[in-house]
Amino acid sequence: MSVTYRITHCQHSLHHTTPHLGCICFSSSSAHGLSDEQREFQKVAFDFAANEMAPHMAEWDEKEMFPIETMRKAAQLGFGGIYVQPDVGGSGLSRLDTSVIFEALSTGCVSTTAYISIHNMCAWMIDTFGNTEQREKFCPDLCSMEKFASYCLTEPGSGSDAASLLTTAQLKGDHYILNGSKAFISGGGDTDVYVVMCRTGGKGPKGISCLVVEKETPGLSFGKKEKKVGWNSQPTRAVIFEDCAVPVTNRLGEEGQGFGIAMKGLNGGRINIASCSLGAAHACVQLARDHLLVRKQFGETLSNNQFLQFKLAEMATKLVASRLLVREAATALQESRSDAVSLCSMAKLFVTDECFNICNQALQMHGGYGYLKDYAVQQFVRDIRVHQILEGTNEVMRMIISRNLLTES
Template sequence: MPDRAPQPVDRQLPTDEARDLISLVRDIAQQEIAPHAAEEEDAGRFPRELFGLLSRSGLLGLPYDSEYGGGDQPYEVYLQVLEELAAARLTVGLGVSVHTLASYALAAYGTKEQQVEHLPAMLGGGLLGAYCLSEPHSGSDAAALRTKAVREGDDWVINGTKAWITHGGIADFCTVMARTGEEGPRGITAFLVPGDAPGVSAAAPEKKMGMKGSPTAQVHFDDVRVSDDRRIGEEGQGFAIALSALDSGRLGIAACAIGVAQAALDEALAYAAQRRQFGKPIADFQGLRFMLADMATQIEAGRALYLAAARLRDAGRPFARQAAMAKLHCTDTAMRVTTDAVQILGGYGYTADFPAERYMREAKVLQIVEGTNQIQRMVIARHLVGPEER
């Protein structure tokens, strides 16, 4: 069964331009994304041509400076765009979030010359990015990464393997964290590596329980040579850059999670209104009505939380604690809501004839990516009571 078009959410948007933007995104979601989502996910097809449309529509650089091809949009607006896209198809919403994450290092820490040279193509030139931090042995313990970059004259030679890379094998550019010095976080440096650079290759995509249309793969760097003018920030600053990027990226994951949860709620509401048992719609039974009420309340709370964090970011205030809270709450909410949606659909919820089971499978990964929810709890606790004793 094709996915139903996302139901409009009553949004509080700060400007007429933002309202027009959301209207454009809804049109794309209803006409170009949702009608094909189920078929393409089942077939494991990545909609690269759709990302070209998003780029031409100005949707791949929304929170960045228009001087370099961005959209000059606050995070408060950008995240609501992500929610709309993820509600139509998570592969698309998460793909935009990852591309934005991959562009962050250069946009926030690059030199003026680097930004002028690279950002216009990255933000509006049809390119797609990947963020290369995790490795086969270093996921949550990201500072233990082993990929090395060795200086040779004016170049760096990169060797190592990155793991769990969204857009692995298809990305046009990669933001790569590599070790250039001592062990630990102070020895890591960030680089902008072309996806087609000699020595860059990808393993076969992982076989996943959800998001089958989004390629996730190991990316290998074998004597990959990049010039020093592709180093982002100072030597040894890479881990700080990575953590700063993840603070913003976690808000993207939170917004995507609420999009998936909203899509599951919409599906459950539509089914409950038309499915009749014991002579009346099942939506008339109090037990089910309470489930729907709880689902809607959790979604609204999650949306408010990620928007509150976004407004702090837009105001230039610290937001790392609130970003971790938003990622934690919103992704846990997506898991609960999608599980309840499957339950409301009963046997039909367990079949691929309805999208509820796909939403449930997709929600699971959101509790894992860009810092597991256990890591989010650690981050929040550190803000509350300080670092753990060693």
């Protein structure tokens, strides 16, 4: 992984349009327990967030721009295939390394980092479950972000109940004929590679397979670009298949293995999205702190108000607790521990809830200013609200955790 950036200075600002918004002071707590190499990755990601993402965060949101060139710059640092193997262009880093990087990048723009995390998940799925030819065909361009990827599981009628998906793939000769549609697809229409879960067999999870569909495939089309509360730097569209012929050579794994592939991808995706929430909360704690130090009411700065002091202390404590849980889950997944699925679900549940609350409290501390789009705190709130829904809703996370507890021998 190329390490070429360094943090050389840090300026705090409350205002959204200033060039140093998101340049968060290097926090000793966020680096605690990391190796020297991990601290280096973290510095690189913080610096990239401050210099390449934060100055454009508001514009990307307002104009709904998909920042392709910025993401390709991130890929030059190794962030296009962070946990993809090096022989196909990946950085070969661990899940903990990945979490550290995504937390830092999200201080500059949550929406863009969240898309990068989805792209990384897709690249990892092809790297892990693809054969040599598939890995060599797709992974190098994904790791360089010459091409971009989308994950296609959710359908208009199957969200949390993913195993009930209806998109079909019928085998005809050396191609599958794909029919159906996917909903809420990040990058849909603007990306080049679609990792699609489809039904090749009977009902339930054992009838699901995984196909890689390339953008120019006849029969592939897209719905209108959705208007969203947040996540506006990445397009979201329906992905539609109408007699879409996909070569059998683009199937990952065997028929019937698709649901397992999808779930294994989501375990890492849940850590990734929790890490993006950490970055937003990290930024908002800093923004709230700075606001309390400069905003005066009743003749003194808000930092002298004990109620607000205590609130800030609670926010910082919840941030550190959340970070520790994410890093424990990332380590468990990397080591393939038996408690990995539960810990990934716990991290996603706890961290996305708590970090949203932290950002929301930071907005409250800003008073009326927090509700203005000139101030970054409102965008962090809008961008991470969806983290409690995607990659498995937090209600589903509760189901997974309780099921594992109740079936323990």
